[in-house]
Amino acid sequence: MNTRTYVSSxxxxxxxxxxxxxxxxxxxxxxxxxxxxxxxxxxxxxNENLWTISKDCGIDxxxxxxxxxxxxxxxVTHERxxxxxxxxxxxxxxxxxxxxxxxxxDVMTDAGHVPxxxxxxxxxxxxxxxxxxxxxxxxxxxxxxxxESSSFTRVRGLVYRRQLIQRLGVFAILDRxxxxxxxx
Numbered sequence: 001m002n003t004r005t006y007v008s009s010x011x012x013x014x015x016x017x018x019x020x021x022x023x024x025x026x027x028x029x030x031x032x033x034x035x036x037x038x039x040x041x042x043x044x045x046x047n048e049n050l051w052t053i054s055k056d057c058g059i060d061x062x063x064x065x066x067x068x069x070x071x072x073x074x075x076v077t078h079e080r081x082x083x084x085x086x087x088x089x090x091x092x093x094x095x096x097x098x099x100x101x102x103x104x105x106d107v108m109t110d111a112g113h114v115p116x117x118x119x120x121x122x123x124x125x126x127x128x129x130x131x132x133x134x135x136x137x138x139x140x141x142x143x144x145x146x147x148e149s150s151s152f153t154r155v156r157g158l159v160y161r162r163q164l165i166q167r168l169g170v171f172a173i174l175d176r177x178x179x180x181x182x183x184x
Contacts (some may be wrong), residue, residue: 032167038125041164042144042157050158052077053086055105059095062104064087072162073141074106075155082143082155084108089140115139119146119156127164134161 032040043050053062053074064076066088082161086108094107101107105148122130122144134142139161146156 001126018034024171032127034126034128034131034168036127038122038127038130041127041130041167042159044144044153044157046157050155051103052082054078055083055103055108058102059091059105059107063091070161073158075143075158076104082111084110085141085143086115086139114143115141115172116143116145117146117159127168130159130164134164136158168182
């Protein structure tokens with residue numbers, strides 16, 4: 001499975017105003033199989049809106065939004081371009097070292113350091129492939145990008161490790177450590 005590394009330039013934000021999580025995440029917990037198409041587990045901006053927050057928002061506002069909408073990651077935007085990703089893990093890790101952090105920009109992961117996968121790769125991949133990529137990159141989220149022209153790449157969606165595992169119906173087993181489950 002091929003993944004691309006993208007320069008740290010801003011990516012266009014998804015279209016529309018964030019309105020909620022995909023109905024696909026409300027499905028039966030075991031509605032996805034390990035050999036199913038990876039497309040089934042992408043929160044896809046073509047069908048739904050992705051949650052975003054401005055890099056200038058305060059930390060309290062960001063935590064409140066995550067709690068309100070029930071997600072552990074938000075795309076960070078500046079002037080309608082995605083400039084990074086903010087997660088609860090970022091917050092916990094960076095607040096310990098940066099006690100003076102007050103804004104999302106102070107603790108977010110810059111877009112150049114966020115694991116990304118191309119939409120065309122997702123189309124040809126399985127859920128197992130995504131799990132292996134998440135494990136290999138030690139990431140809890142993957143940003144799915146789509147190249148629409150040589151000069152225009154947009155965020156197509158997100159893959160959330162925890163929600164993917166929940167949908168497999170084996171949350172307790174894989175949450176303790178994915179290595180043994182993925183080595184087969």
